[in-house]
Amino acid sequence: MSDLRFDDKVVIITGAGNGLGKSHALEFAKRGAKVVVNDLGGSAFGDGADAAPAQVVVDEIKAAGGEAVANFDSVEDGDKIVQTAMDTFGRIDVVVNNAGILRDKSFHKMTDDDWDLIYRVHVKGSYKVAHAAWPHMREQQYGRIINTASAAGIYGNFGQANYSMAKLGLHGLTQTLAIEGQKRNIFVNSIAPIAASRLTETVMPPDILKNLKPEYVSPLVSYLCHESSTETGGLFEVGCGWFAKLRWERTNGLGLPVDNISAESISEGWDAVVDFSENTTHPAGTQEAMMGPMSNLQNK
Numbered sequence: 001m002s003d004l005r006f007d008d009k010v011v012i013i014t015g016a017g018n019g020l021g022k023s024h025a026l027e028f029a030k031r032g033a034k035v036v037v038n039d040l041g042g043s044a045f046g047d048g049a050d051a052a053p054a055q056v057v058v059d060e061i062k063a064a065g066g067e068a069v070a071n072f073d074s075v076e077d078g079d080k081i082v083q084t085a086m087d088t089f090g091r092i093d094v095v096v097n098n099a100g101i102l103r104d105k106s107f108h109k110m111t112d113d114d115w116d117l118i119y120r121v122h123v124k125g126s127y128k129v130a131h132a133a134w135p136h137m138r139e140q141q142y143g144r145i146i147n148t149a150s151a152a153g154i155y156g157n158f159g160q161a162n163y164s165m166a167k168l169g170l171h172g173l174t175q176t177l178a179i180e181g182q183k184r185n186i187f188v189n190s191i192a193p194i195a196a197s198r199l200t201e202t203v204m205p206p207d208i209l210k211n212l213k214p215e216y217v218s219p220l221v222s223y224l225c226h227e228s229s230t231e232t233g234g235l236f237e238v239g240c241g242w243f244a245k246l247r248w249e250r251t252n253g254l255g256l257p258v259d260n261i262s263a264e265s266i267s268e269g270w271d272a273v274v275d276f277s278e279n280t281t282h283p284a285g286t287q288e289a290m291m292g293p294m295s296n297l298q299n300k
């Protein structure tokens with residue numbers, strides 16, 4: 001198979017000064033892309049700012065013969081990041097929404113500030129970058145966007161109510177952008193990665209972390225963003241060299257006659273509501289999902 005190249009393509013990676021974003025930036029640069037290396041350079045908690053992390057990655061890409069420019073704005077000003085791409089390289093083809101912070105606290109200790117900041121960086125930041133890139137992608141009939149979700153959003157995780165909300169919210173964004181972008185060759189996917197970084201170094205032991213290299217995640221991102229990939233609307237778990245797609249699964253359900261709907265009749269039929277052992281379905285869109293309730297229309 002020929003190499004998956006990104007020559008003449010312009011790629012924005014947010015939060016590319018460290019961890020996964022840095023690895024993504026180096027991966028795209030190695031494949032010929034012109035890379036906008038965005039990073040605010042604050043702490044993992046979301047405090048402060050520093051130009052060094054983004055600049056170091058740009059210097060590394062240039063030293064290896066690649067092309068890159070640094071951008072130090074917060075993703076909350078995502079339009080400025082896209083402007084850097086347009087001013088420097090004249091186009092934008094790929095957005096990898098990766099920037100992130102944590103404000104982990106059990107729910108009863110969580111403040112409005114913890115909630116809002118996580119929303120602003122992860123959800124609003126991803127929206128702002130994608131929204132500013134969208135008209136250019138529509139116009140050129142080509143675009144690829146990756147939103148970075150998390151297992152915490154898919155499955156829940158103690159102490160991460162704010163982060164879980166944001167991370168699964170991002171996959172909701174992915175699914176609708178995939179629908180709206182389809183006709184214009186704009187494909188949008190989510191990844192839920194696992195990798196050693198400053199966000200995970202305090203929660204996992206060193207011997208596990210050494211096998212969780214960010215470099216094991218980035219090839220999936222470059223594959224999904226290549227013009228040859230038609231995958232869109234997907235959610236992928238990725239880490240340690242393992243790659244898997246997730247989907248919704250629905251039970252066959254309980255259909256009650258409409259004149260017999262009550263808490264008691266639901267209680268009596270509860271096994272059918274929660275039984276995944278047979279006749280499950282995997283609705284892939286709202287139309288297919290509607291088939292569930294619609295199948296009970298004649299149940300009078």
Ligand SMILES: NC(=O)c1ccc[n+]([C@@H]2O[C@H](COP(=O)([O-])OP(=O)(O)OC[C@H]3O[C@@H](n4cnc5c(N)ncnc54)[C@H](O)[C@@H]3O)[C@@H](O)[C@H]2O)c1
Pocket residue numbers: 014015016017018019020021038039040041042043044046053073074075076097098099100101121125148149150151192193194195196197198199200
């Ligand atoms: N590491 C994992 O196992 C893991 C698991 C699930 C999800 N994620 C997600 O992957 C992404 C990357 O995380 P990481 O583990 O590489 O962490 P990291 O801390 O190493 O990198 C995140 C980068 O984002 C930057 N950043 C933070 N706020 C920003 C802002 N407002 N504007 C621009 N840049 C900003 C930081 O400066 C940092 O360089 C995050 O979205 C994280 O939630 C990581």
